[in-house]
Amino acid sequence: MSEVGDLVTHAHETRVVVIGGGIAGMVAALECAKVGMPVTLLEASDRLGGVVRSVELDGVTVDVGAESFAVRGGTVAALVAELGLSDAVVSPNPAGAWVAGLPGGGAAPMPxxxxxxxxxxxxxxxxxxxxxxxxxxxxxxxxxxxxxxxxxxxxxxxxxxxxxxxxxxxxxxxxxxxxxxxxxxxxxxxxxxxxxxxxxxxxxxxxxxxxxQLRGAATTAPGSAVRGLAGGMTRLVDALRDRLVELGVDVRVNTPAQAIVADGDGDGWAVEIAAAPESGDPATDPSAPADPTEPAAPAPEATRLPAEAVIVATSEAQARHLLAPVVPDLDPGGITAPVVEIVTLVVDAPALDAHPRGTGVLTVPGSHTAKALTHSTAKWEWLRKATDHHIVRVSFGAQGEAPATEALDDDAAAALALAEAAKLLGTALDRSQLRAAHRERYVQSQPAAAIGRTAVTAAARAAVHATPGLAAVGAWLAGTGLAQVIPDAIAEAERVRREALWGDAAILD
Ligand SMILES: Cc1cc2nc3c(=O)[nH]c(=O)nc-3n(C[C@H](O)[C@H](O)[C@H](O)COP(=O)(O)OP(=O)(O)OC[C@H]3O[C@@H](n4cnc5c(N)ncnc54)[C@H](O)[C@@H]3O)c2cc1C
CATH class of the missing domain: 1.10.3110.10 (protoporphyrinogen ix oxidase, domain 3)
Structure with a gap:
């Protein structure tokens, strides 16, 4: 067989399991599937996309996680184009954001x-x-x-x-x-x-x-070097999922990876997942009624998915938990990551038609209970056209500061968010104006720009790279934001492909 023929066969025999169906995992899966590798993508929750997520609120699909992407580097736009979504790319309202919490309770546009x-x-x-x-x-x-x-x-x-x-x-x-x-x-x-x-x-x-000197003649408003997708950022997730399915990727939601173990033959890996529950068995089916008089049934056997390469694309805590047992020198954890909660509100408030605070509000730390607010219907024209009401996202929590909403039930969290929105927007808002609300909790990754963080991530990468057949991607290594996560996932998947397909020099002899 020709060398090219050998490579094709080798690619088709190189099984890849990607753990984590956020953007990093989906992109890594795509890059491997493109060259013909058989890929299984495991996602613990019931939907793909990770932090890129939307909900339907008052009849409108609204992003409740990531809502834009930075244009820097051009890699997100390139992926968007590859997936046929270029026509959906939109720019935000250039009005920019305000800052609130100035002395005397004032607010002003961010310079x-x-x-x-x-x-x-x-x-x-x-x-x-x-x-x-x-x-x-x-x-x-x-x-x-x-x-x-x-x-x-x-x-x-x-x-x-x-x-x-x-x-x-x-x-x-x-x-x-x-x-x-x-x-x-x-x-x-x-x-x-x-x-x-x-x-x-x-x-x-x-x-x-x-x-x-560094800014040159730039006079753009802060945050305006971003784009969105008309219809919301989950269109990217949907398009990625469709492409993965088209390429034959075995996409499994509700399937958390439990462990990575060395394969029996010693030259590969296996990923353990819980065996599919047998319907009606209370030991394995959480929806089945439990009978306290029956002795507990044994836990279901884990199923093993063998793979020549495993790419871990989860949060930092999960990634270290999964990788540390098989990666010598990888610190198993102890990471304290900031928790944030975003409360999205749909309000009936004609006073907001004038966009009194531009596209949103940042706060002087300590001045407000909320950390920031995005006036989404002011920021995105497509959203403004999709509803007769206003949509605002109020965020709570920061590094070292638990979100003020954390201990509240959803109603109380919505009430607090509404009160904070009224203060931040300088507009009276009462409960009768609230049409719908949604609260979402996120554990953010440590910022890549935090002092000392480069050494931590470099050590983790070096440890993973020293273990053949394993790789890790995601915001905890690449830095927060799609413009960081996507190129990093592409580069890491390329490393996996190279190692798996070309690493064995004999194939080219
Ligand atoms: C509130 C918020 C707003 C943001 N807004 C923006 C924005 O506007 N623009 C921007 O560019 N960036 C934004 N970001 C950052 C950006 O969304 C993230 O950096 C990026 O989406 C992270 O992708 P990821 O794939 O690394 O991780 P995630 O999206 O966290 O995905 C990890 C996935 O792994 C799954 N998982 C975990 N454990 C397991 C397991 N054991 N087995 C299987 N699956 C598992 C999880 O369920 C999850 O789906 C925002 C972040 C937050 C928190």
């Missing part, structure tokens, strides 16, 4: 042209409106201070505080890092969150000068 909230010009009208005259003068001292007294600062919070003062830090930078990373500026690594900024500071002699 344009900054970087992570750091202004290029502290005296610009939109900046001064947020930090006041004293804040602007304090920030201006940055221009007069010699850059080398600071040197190369690692912590974003320390850098901004020392160069520009507390008003810039608390009212501009902290709302952005809290909203984007669920983290405090002090915990963010400047070189990761704003690559090149420290060097630009040294070159230009000031932090604001460095921001101006």
């Amino acid at each position: 344009v042209g900054g970087m992570l909230g750091i202004p290029a010009n502290p005296f610009a009208d939109d900046v001064r409106r947020v930090i006041g005259w004293p804040g602007a003068w304090r920030a201006y001292l940055d221009r007069l201070r010699p850059p080398m007294t600071i040197g190369h600062e690692k912590s974003l919070g320390a850098l901004v505080r020392r160069r520009m003062g507390a008003a810039v830090l608390d009212r501009l930078v902290a709302p952005v890092t809290s909203g984007v990373y669920s983290a405090r500026p002090d915990d963010i690594d400047v070189d990761l969150a704003a690559p090149g900024l420290n060097n630009a500071l040294t070159r230009t002699g000031s932090l604001s000068g460095g921001v101006a």
Whole structure:
């Protein structure tokens, strides 16, 4: 047989199991299935997409997780195009977001042209409106201070505080890092969150000068370098699922992987899943009534799915739990990840027709119970056209701070979200205006830009890569956001393909 023929056969015999049906797992599965590898995709919950999820609220399909993607790098757009969804790509309303919780309870538009909230010009009208005259003068001292007294600062919070003062830090930078990373500026690594900024500071002699140089002539509103999909981001999930099925991927929902074990023959792996319950057996079928007088039936045998390669695409905690027993040198865990809750509200409020706070509101940490708000029907025209009402998403919780909604039942959480929305939007809203509400809880991954995080993820990657036939993808390794997760999953799947298909040099002899 020809070398090409050997490769085709080899690809068709190289079984891949992907654990986790979020975007990372779906993309990794797609990349492997494209070259003819037989792929099984296991998803623990009853639906694919992971954090990209939607619900129907008051007759409208609404994103309740990820609602956009960053254009940077172009990889999300390339996937969207590959799946035939380019016509659905839409831009958000360029009005941008506001910041609330200013002294005296005020709110103002987030200034344009900054970087992570750091202004290029502290005296610009939109900046001064947020930090006041004293804040602007304090920030201006940055221009007069010699850059080398600071040197190369690692912590974003320390850098901004020392160069520009507390008003810039608390009212501009902290709302952005809290909203984007669920983290405090002090915990963010400047070189990761704003690559090149420290060097630009040294070159230009000031932090604001460095921001101006890196931003160039850009005057876009913060957050506008993103796109959405008309109809919602779950269209991406649906299109990916259809493509996977078309390529013959065995997609299994409600199927959590329980363990990864070495295959009996010693040259591969097997993934253990619970055996399918026999209908009506209370030991295995949770819907069957249990009889307390009967002795407990033995737990069902696990089923083993043999594979030459296993790609783990779950959250960090699950990934470490599954991989640590088979990957020497992988730390099994102890990760504290931020928990956030998003309460999505449909409200009948004509006062919001004027979009009083642009596309949404970031908050000065500590000023409000909610962390941020997105006025979805102001942000996305397709959504505005889909309903006569307003849709707002109120988020709670951040690193080191449990969501205020956590201990509340759904009704109480909706009531709190409505009260916070009224404050953040500067508009009276009462219960009679609430048409529908939905609450969703997420365990976010640690921000990739957190200080010390690169070393943690590099160590995890190195340990996984040192174990043939295993791979890991997902936001915990790639960084939060589809623009990080998708290219990383493609690259890791490519590594798996290379290792499985070309790693055995004999095949090319
Ligand atoms: C509230 C919120 C809003 C966001 N908004 C945006 C946004 O607008 N734009 C953007 O780009 N990014 C956004 N992000 C980030 C982005 O959504 C994520 O980084 C990305 O979707 C993560 O994908 P993933 O596949 O790594 O993980 P996940 O989506 O978490 O998927 C992991 C999957 O693994 C499954 N799983 C876990 N354990 C097992 C097991 N043992 N066996 C089988 N399956 C298992 C889970 O059920 C889940 O489906 C947002 C994140 C959050 C939390």
